Amino acid sequence: MTSRTRPDPEVAGDPVEADDAPSASGTTIDERQAAVLRAVVERYVATAQPVGSGTVARAGRLGVSSATVRNDMTILEREGYLVQPHTSAGRVPTDLGYRLFVDHFAADGQVPAGTRRAVSEFFAGAHHALEDLLHETSHLLARLTDHAAVVVGPPAESAVVRSAQIVALQPRVLLVVAVLSNGSVEKQTLTLDADTDDATVAAASAILDAALRGAAVTGLPVPPAAARGAGDAAASDLARRGAEALAAHAGQHEDLVYVGGASRLAAEQSSFSAADRAERLLELIEEQVAFASLLHVVLDADVTVRIGSENEAEELQECSLVLAPYPLGDSLGGTVGVFGPTRMDYRRALAAVAVVASRLGKRLSG
Amino acid sequence: MTSRTRPDPEVAGDPVEADDAPSASGTTIDERQAAVLRAVVERYVATAQPVGSGTVARAGRLGVSSATVRNDMTILEREGYLVQPHTSAGRVPTDLGYRLFVDHFAADGQVPAGTRRAVSEFFAGAHHALEDLLHETSHLLARLTDHAAVVVGPPAESAVVRSAQIVALQPRVLLVVAVLSNGSVEKQTLTLDADTDDATVAAASAILDAALRGAAVTGLPVPPAAARGAGDAAASDLARRGAEALAAHAGQHEDLVYVGGASRLAAEQSSFSAADRAERLLELIEEQVAFASLLHVVLDADVTVRIGSENEAEELQECSLVLAPYPLGDSLGGTVGVFGPTRMDYRRALAAVAVVASRLGKRLSG
DNA sequence: GGCTGGCACTCACTACACTGGAGTGCCAGC
DNA sequence: GCTGGCACTCCAGTGTAGTGAGTGCCAGCC
Numbered sequence: 015m016t017s018r019t020r021p022d023p024e025v026a027g028d029p030v031e032a033d034d035a036p037s038a039s040g041t042t043i044d045e046r047q048a049a050v051l052r053a054v055v056e057r058y059v060a061t062a063q064p065v066g067s068g069t070v071a072r073a074g075r076l077g078v079s080s081a082t083v084r085n086d087m088t089i090l091e092r093e094g095y096l097v098q099p100h101t102s103a104g105r106v107p108t109d110l111g112y113r114l115f116v117d118h119f120a121a122d123g124q125v126p127a128g129t130r131r132a133v134s135e136f137f138a139g140a141h142h143a144l145e146d147l148l149h150e151t152s153h154l155l156a157r158l159t160d161h162a163a164v165v166v167g168p169p170a171e172s173a174v175v176r177s178a179q180i181v182a183l184q185p186r187v188l189l190v191v192a193v194l195s196n197g198s199v200e201k202q203t204l205t206l207d208a209d210t211d212d213a214t215v216a217a218a219s220a221i222l223d224a225a226l227r228g229a230a231v232t233g234l235p236v237p238p239a240a241a242r243g244a245g246d247a248a249a250s251d252l253a254r255r256g257a258e259a260l261a262a263h264a265g266q267h268e269d270l271v272y273v274g275g276a277s278r279l280a281a282e283q284s285s286f287s288a289a290d291r292a293e294r295l296l297e298l299i300e301e302q303v304a305f306a307s308l309l310h311v312v313l314d315a316d317v318t319v320r321i322g323s324e325n326e327a328e329e330l331q332e333c334s335l336v337l338a339p340y341p342l343g344d345s346l347g348g349t350v351g352v353f354g355p356t357r358m359d360y361r362r363a364l365a366a367v368a369v370v371a372s373r374l375g376k377r378l379s380g
Numbered sequence: 381m382t383s384r385t386r387p388d389p390e391v392a393g394d395p396v397e398a399d400d401a402p403s404a405s406g407t408t409i410d411e412r413q414a415a416v417l418r419a420v421v422e423r424y425v426a427t428a429q430p431v432g433s434g435t436v437a438r439a440g441r442l443g444v445s446s447a448t449v450r451n452d453m454t455i456l457e458r459e460g461y462l463v464q465p466h467t468s469a470g471r472v473p474t475d476l477g478y479r480l481f482v483d484h485f486a487a488d489g490q491v492p493a494g495t496r497r498a499v500s501e502f503f504a505g506a507h508h509a510l511e512d513l514l515h516e517t518s519h520l521l522a523r524l525t526d527h528a529a530v531v532v533g534p535p536a537e538s539a540v541v542r543s544a545q546i547v548a549l550q551p552r553v554l555l556v557v558a559v560l561s562n563g564s565v566e567k568q569t570l571t572l573d574a575d576t577d578d579a580t581v582a583a584a585s586a587i588l589d590a591a592l593r594g595a596a597v598t599g600l601p602v603p604p605a606a607a608r609g610a611g612d613a614a615a616s617d618l619a620r621r622g623a624e625a626l627a628a629h630a631g632q633h634e635d636l637v638y639v640g641g642a643s644r645l646a647a648e649q650s651s652f653s654a655a656d657r658a659e660r661l662l663e664l665i666e667e668q669v670a671f672a673s674l675l676h677v678v679l680d681a682d683v684t685v686r687i688g689s690e691n692e693a694e695e696l697q698e699c700s701l702v703l704a705p706y707p708l709g710d711s712l713g714g715t716v717g718v719f720g721p722t723r724m725d726y727r728r729a730l731a732a733v734a735v736v737a738s739r740l741g742k743r744l745s746g
Numbered sequence: 747g748g749c750t751g752g753c754a755c756t757c758a759c760t761a762c763a764c765t766g767g768a769g770t771g772c773c774a775g776c
Numbered sequence: 777g778c779t780g781g782c783a784c785t786c787c788a789g790t791g792t793a794g795t796g797a798g799t800g801c802c803a804g805c806c
Contacts, residue, residue, distance in 0.1 A: 064798090066797065066798050066799085067798075067799080068797075068798070069797095078749070078750090079749070079750055079751075080750095080798095081749075081750055081751070081752090081800095081801095082748085082749055082750070084798090084799065084800075085748095085749090085800095087799090088799090088800080098798095098799085099758095100756090100757070100758070101755095101756055101757060101758095101798085101799070102755085102756045102757050102758075102797070102798045102799055103757080103758075103797080103798070103799090104797080104798065104799095143567050143568060143569060144569065153666075176547045176548065176549060176555075177545065177547040177557075179543065179545070179559075181542045181543040181559045182542065183542060183559075183561055183562075183563055184561075187563075189542075189559060189563055191543075191557070191559055191565060193545075193547045193549075193555055193557055195549055195550075196549075197549055197553075197555055197567075197569060199557060199565050199567060201509050201563075201565060202509060203509060203510065203563060274666070275666075276642075276662060276666065277659050277660075277661075277662030277663040277665075277666060278659070279646070280645070280646055280649065280656075280658045280659040280662055281656065281659050283646065283649070290646075290647065292646045293643050293644070293646040293647050294643075295643075296642060296643030296646055297643040299643075300519075300640070300641075300642065300643060343550075430769090432768065432769050432770085433769075433770080434768075434769075435768095444778070444779090445778070445779055445780075446769095446779095447778075447779055447780070447781090448777085448778055448779075450769090450770070450771075451771095451777095451778090453770095454770090454771080464769095464770085466785090466786070466787075467769085467770070467771095467784095467785055467786065467787095468768070468769045468770055468784085468785045468786050468787075469768085469769065469770090469786080469787075470768080470769065470770095747806105748805105748806090749804105749805085749806085750803100750804085750805080750806095751802105751803095751804090751805100752801105752802090752803090752804100753800100753801090753802090754799100754800090754801090755798105755799080755800085755801105756797105756798085756799075756800100757796100757797095757798090757799100758795105758796095758797090758798105759794105759795085759796090759797100760793100760794085760795080760796105761792100761793085761794085761795100762791100762792085762793085762794105763790105763791090763792085764789105764790085764791085764792105765788100765789085765790080765791105766787105766788090766789085766790105767786105767787095767788090767789105768785105768786095768787090768788105769784100769785085769786090769787100770783100770784080770785075770786100771782100771783090771784085771785100772781105772782090772783090772784100773780105773781090773782090774779105774780095774781090775778105775779085775780090775781105776777105776778090776779080776780100
């Protein structure tokens with residue numbers, strides 16, 4: 015349930031290792047300082063206001079005075095976990111601060127009963143096509159976390175053609191359709207120069223089906239050469255064109271991304287520094303392909319959290335992603351995740367993502 | 381090119397009829413007052429600042445002093461075309477003011493050369509599946525107008541099944557696929573309690589295809605009863621289940637809506653009074669079905685403009701829609717349109733929507 | 747040595763008064 | 777019927793305190 019492949023630092027007794035601290039001092043922070051950080055993060059996530067030492071001390075969990083908290087905050091700031099927006103304001107967590115929080119305090123894996131129930135109800139319901147299920151899952155996750163959510167479909171690469179056919183829509187317009195093993199359907203329109211008769215289309219469809227059935231969608235089916243004896247050159251030619259059209263399209267076909275709750279980004283606009291950040295993010299989402307590539311990296315980990323500057327993409331510098339892969343049958347499926355401002359309730363997001371990924375995987379595999 | 385079915389009021393010489401004016405006086409506004417309104421609208425659209433009498437007079441088109449403009453503005457305000465945000469500010473157009481502007485000054489139908497060229501280039505390019513074309517068209521329209529754009533697909537009602545089949549994805553998971561005459565594909569997964577063999581699936585597929593081919597997608601195909609002699613009861617049963625699944629789904633299947641450039645709503649947030657307006661709109665867009673129903677009403681008109689309160693939906697009260705239907709073959713296709721804040725460049729939007737609708741119709745019909 | 751209370755200091759935020767300017771309505775005169 | 781002039785309104789911007797939350801530092805206490 016932890017994120018990243020980092021040794022889990024000890025919190026009790028021994029000093030917490032500030033492994034990523036930018037300071038060259040190699041200083042560590044102790045247990046109470048970590049608790050202060052925790053209090054600051056929780057408070058800041060709740061209120062969006064810089065948190066002062068008095069607030070933390072008054073909360074009373076630590077049993078120390080505000081002066082002591084102040085001293086700890088000074089250290090936490092020196093070590094890069096907190097920053098002050100300006101002198102005489104409270105402190106705000108840095109990306110590094112969130113990272114420590116996530117690694118130490120967000121990983122207890124408690125899933126709220128309400129979340130668990132909502133997920134169960136959702137997956138108990140009927141869903142038709144794969145696309146619908148994934149799409150609705152993204153909305154479920156958005157509802158649970160109150161952030162935008164993504165569901166990346168199973169990778170297209172592993173799909174195999176289960177059926178292929180050519181259908182006449184209009185006299186000169188044909189549709190080439192391939193049903194893939196992952197439940198998706200590839201289609202391509204084919205416009206002809208002259209009318210074709212039904213028999214030729216049917217023959218071509220049969221040729222195409224025979225040639226493509228069972229073929230992997232990548233390393234695509236070789237177009238059947240002018241085969242089939244000299245029987246029907248027109249049909250054979252048509253089948254070849256159909257195969258080519260499919261191959262050209264399927265080859266560059268990226269995994270589909272379903273985004274739910276993108277509207278929440280508008281509400282989160284105030285959490286971003288640049289005024290057009292939310293707009294840029296929405297644009298990024300609209301370019302599905304580019305967006306999918308940003309989510310792909312997770313595959314091995316259980317749940318991965320990427321906080322602010324840990325993201326490479328410029329647009330995501332002020333965002334956090336909580337991602338988890340889900341299995342599909344015995345192989346790997348896709349990814350589900352949540353993204354919002356770094357000021358995010360990581361515990362809730364982690365719990366929701368984990369449980370949804372797990373249930374979605376079971377649903378798709380069972 | 382005009383909107384609504386309202387007699388085009390005379391502007392030259394005769395007084396312009398203030399047909400929708402809320403005042404009981406039945407007063408009319410004259411040509412110069414209309415020109416003042418025009419100047420206010422154009423200026424306000426450009427600057428988003430209330431427009432004062434001095435600004436209009438200084439622009440010089442009218443050749444009258446600011447005092448005269450002031451008098452006209454007073455009348456325009458009394459008649460409901462303008463409002464003052466507060467005393468001693470300039471004037472801002474009302475929905476009624478925009479309506480007059482659209483009816484009188486936005487209808488000259490001049491399409492900028494750049495727009496025309498961009499549209500030509502777009503439709504000259506190759507597009508594969510119908511869905512892709514419509515999706516990309518919505519982005520084209522968004523780019524041209526700098527607002528969010530919608531493209532509603534051809535109505536599903538008129539579609540006819542051109543092919544139907546059942547494909548095995550996994551031993552117990554089947555996919556029922558129907559290719560429709562409008563180029564779309566309906567699919568449904570079917571989960572079985574026991575494994576089936578390929579022969580049964582193939583037989584069921586043949587039965588289904590025979591039964592559904594040519595049937596209208598509405599008033600849906602009656603599931604073939606336990607027919608086909610006693611030959612293969614399992615196949616016949618399977619075909620019936622497939623047909624039922626398709627019918628259940630296709631019956632409630634709404635026309636698809638493609639939205640492009642929704643991210644622009646975030647930038648337009650400042651044009652809305654309520655802070656969460658943009659968020660509400662994005663939510664509305666996410667619920668495709670609900671959104672589509674708001675766009676459907678246009679069918680007869682050439683280009684329709686709905687301004688602010690002319691929209692019935694509560695969420696659209698501060699939005700304007702510019703919509704135009706496009707033909708598909710000989711029947712009616714779908715709708716293309718643009719939507720943004722009432723403070724919108726209507727001339728540009730009208731021109732872009734008209735030309736895109738026309739070219740899209742030709743492309744789909746030719 | 748580490749926690750604590752106390753204290754001086756910083757600085758954003760708010761309230762308030764003041765001013766400049768854009769805009770208005772009205773009116774007498776051409 | 778248009779125009780210039782004039783008094784008035786009121787937003788927006790600026791300068792000035794006052795307030796309070798928060799900080800850093802330090803001496804003292806356990």
